[in-house]
Amino acid sequence: MVFSSLIFLFQFLPMVLLVYYISPKRLRNAVLLAASLVFYAWGEPLYILLMVFSTVFDYANGLLIERFRPRRRVAKTVLLISLAGNLGILGFYKYAGFVIDNLNGLFQLHLQAADLPLPIGLSFYTFQTMSYVIDVYRGKVQPQRNLIAFGTYVTMFPQLVAGPIVKYGDIARQLVSRNLTLKRFGKGAELFIRGLAKKMLLANNLGLLWTSVKTTPAEEMSMLGAWLGIAAFTLQIYFDFSGYSDMARGLAKMLGFNMKINFNYPYISRSVTEFWRRWHISLGSWFREYVYIPLGGNRTGIGKQLRNLLIVWFMTGLWHGASWNFIAWGLFFGGLVTLEKLFLLKWLKYVPRLGQHIYLLLAVAIGWVLFEFEQMDMAWIFVKSMFGGAANGWANFQALYDLSAYALILALSALCATPLPRLWLLRWTFRRRLVSVTVLPLLYLVALILSTAYLVAQTYNPFLYFRF
Incomplete structure (x- = not known):
C-alpha cells in the first residue's frame, strides 16, 4: 500500500x-x-515476519544491554550480536546476490544466489533498530520496556517503508x-496534501519525460534531449522523495508525533x-x-x-543499492566532498553565487546519471551526450517537441524547488489574515x-525510494 x-x-487512512482518535x-x-502491521502486510504479507x-x-537486545551494563564485556557482546544480526539480514536480502554475481565473474564460479525480492523498507527500519541498540549501549537513551511502544516506533506506517529514518531518542x-489537537491535525493535513501534490502533480509528470528520454536509443539521443531528461529526473527524484517525506511527517503530526524535516x-x-546537509537529512545524520x-x-x-569521508560515502552508495553504479555514485560525491574539504570550498568563495549554483547543479546532474x-557504459554515453557528444547532434525534432510539451512543468517545478513560493505564500497570508482562513484552505482543497x-x-x- x-x-x-x-x-x-x-x-485505510x-x-x-477514526479508531485511533476514539x-x-x-x-x-x-x-x-x-494499523502499521496491516499497512505493511498489504504489500509484503510474508516479510512482515x-x-x-x-x-x-532489538527490543530484547536493548533490555539485555541495560541489564548487563555493569559487565561491560557482556553488554558489548550483546551489541555486537545485534549489529551482526541486523547487518546479516540486510546483507542476505540486499547484497548476497550482488556479492555472488561478482564472485562468479571474478573467479569463473557458478554459485547460485537465492532469488528473493528485497523487503520493502528493510534499509530504513534496520537502521532505526540499529541506532536504538547503539544509543542504549552508549547510555544516550533508556531501553523501552513496553514491547508495544517499541513496536510502534519501529513499524509506524507513516515512515515505515521509505523513511525518514527516525532515531529513538527523538x-x-x-x-x-x-497531544492531539485540532490545530496540530490541521497542520499535519496541510503537510500531507503538499507532499501528495509534489508527488502527483510534479514528480509523476516529470517522470514521464525522464522515462521517455532514458529509454531513447543512444543513436537517437541529442544534447538537448539529454539535458531535458536529466533535468526532469533531477526534479522528479526530489519531489518524489521529499513529497513522500512530507506526507510521512504530515501523517505523523496527525497522529500526534513530530518528525524532523528530511529535505531543506x-x-x-x-x-x-x-x-x-539539505538532502535526505536523516540518512546523512545517521x-x-x-x-x-x-x-x-x-x-x-x-x-x-579523508579516509573516513570516503568510507562513509562508499557505504552511502552501497546503502542505496547492491550495484556498482550506486557505489560509483557514492564515491563520486565522496570525492567532490573531499576536494571541497581540501581546497575547493576556498576557491568557490571567489566565484560569483551564480557560478557556485551552476557548479552544484552540474555535479548533481552527473551524479543522478550514475x-x-x-x-x-550507458551512464558514460549519456554524460557524453550532455556535453556535446550526442549521436544526434545538438537538438532533434523529439527534443524540441519535449521542450515545448514540458517547458511549463519544468519551469514550475524548478521554481517550487526553491523557498520562493513558500515565502510568497507566508507573506501574503500574514498580511491578509482573512485570506489565510479562507483562500488558503481552498488552495489545499484544490x-x-x-x-x-x-x-x-x-x-x-512509482515511489522511487521504495526500492531501497
Whole structure:
C-alpha cells in the first residue's frame, strides 16, 4: 500500500484515524501498531515476519544491554550480536546476490544466489533498530520496556517503508505522551496534501519525460534531449522523495508525533557539502553519528579524516543499492566532498553565487546519471551526450517537441524547488489574515482534488525510494 493510492486515502487512512482518535490514550500505541502491521502486510504479507523478528530481536537486545551494563564485556557482546544480526539480514536480502554475481565473474564460479525480492523498507527500519541498540549501549537513551511502544516506533506506517529514518531518542517521549489537537491535525493535513501534490502533480509528470528520454536509443539521443531528461529526473527524484517525506511527517503530526524535516531545499545549495546537509537529512545524520564519528571523524588528522569521508560515502552508495553504479555514485560525491574539504570550498568563495549554483547543479546532474543507469557504459554515453557528444547532434525534432510539451512543468517545478513560493505564500497570508482562513484552505482543497484526479487517471505512479 502506498500513500498515493485511492485505497489508502479514502479507506485505510480515514478508518485508522477514526479508531485511533476514539480509542483511550493507553490503547493508541496498540491501535497504531496494528494499523502499521496491516499497512505493511498489504504489500509484503510474508516479510512482515522479518520485520516483527527484527523488532523483537532489538527490543530484547536493548533490555539485555541495560541489564548487563555493569559487565561491560557482556553488554558489548550483546551489541555486537545485534549489529551482526541486523547487518546479516540486510546483507542476505540486499547484497548476497550482488556479492555472488561478482564472485562468479571474478573467479569463473557458478554459485547460485537465492532469488528473493528485497523487503520493502528493510534499509530504513534496520537502521532505526540499529541506532536504538547503539544509543542504549552508549547510555544516550533508556531501553523501552513496553514491547508495544517499541513496536510502534519501529513499524509506524507513516515512515515505515521509505523513511525518514527516525532515531529513538527523538521520539521516545512522544511514545509515552502526545497531544492531539485540532490545530496540530490541521497542520499535519496541510503537510500531507503538499507532499501528495509534489508527488502527483510534479514528480509523476516529470517522470514521464525522464522515462521517455532514458529509454531513447543512444543513436537517437541529442544534447538537448539529454539535458531535458536529466533535468526532469533531477526534479522528479526530489519531489518524489521529499513529497513522500512530507506526507510521512504530515501523517505523523496527525497522529500526534513530530518528525524532523528530511529535505531543506537542497537545489539552492552552492556546494556539494551544503547539498548533502539539505538532502535526505536523516540518512546523512545517521552515517555521521554512527559511522563517521566512531571512525574518528575530523579529529584524527587530515589523512584519516579523508579516509573516513570516503568510507562513509562508499557505504552511502552501497546503502542505496547492491550495484556498482550506486557505489560509483557514492564515491563520486565522496570525492567532490573531499576536494571541497581540501581546497575547493576556498576557491568557490571567489566565484560569483551564480557560478557556485551552476557548479552544484552540474555535479548533481552527473551524479543522478550514475544513480539511474545500472550499466556504467550507458551512464558514460549519456554524460557524453550532455556535453556535446550526442549521436544526434545538438537538438532533434523529439527534443524540441519535449521542450515545448514540458517547458511549463519544468519551469514550475524548478521554481517550487526553491523557498520562493513558500515565502510568497507566508507573506501574503500574514498580511491578509482573512485570506489565510479562507483562500488558503481552498488552495489545499484544490490541490487535494487535482492530486486525486491525477491518481484516478494515471497509471505511472512509482515511489522511487521504495526500492531501497
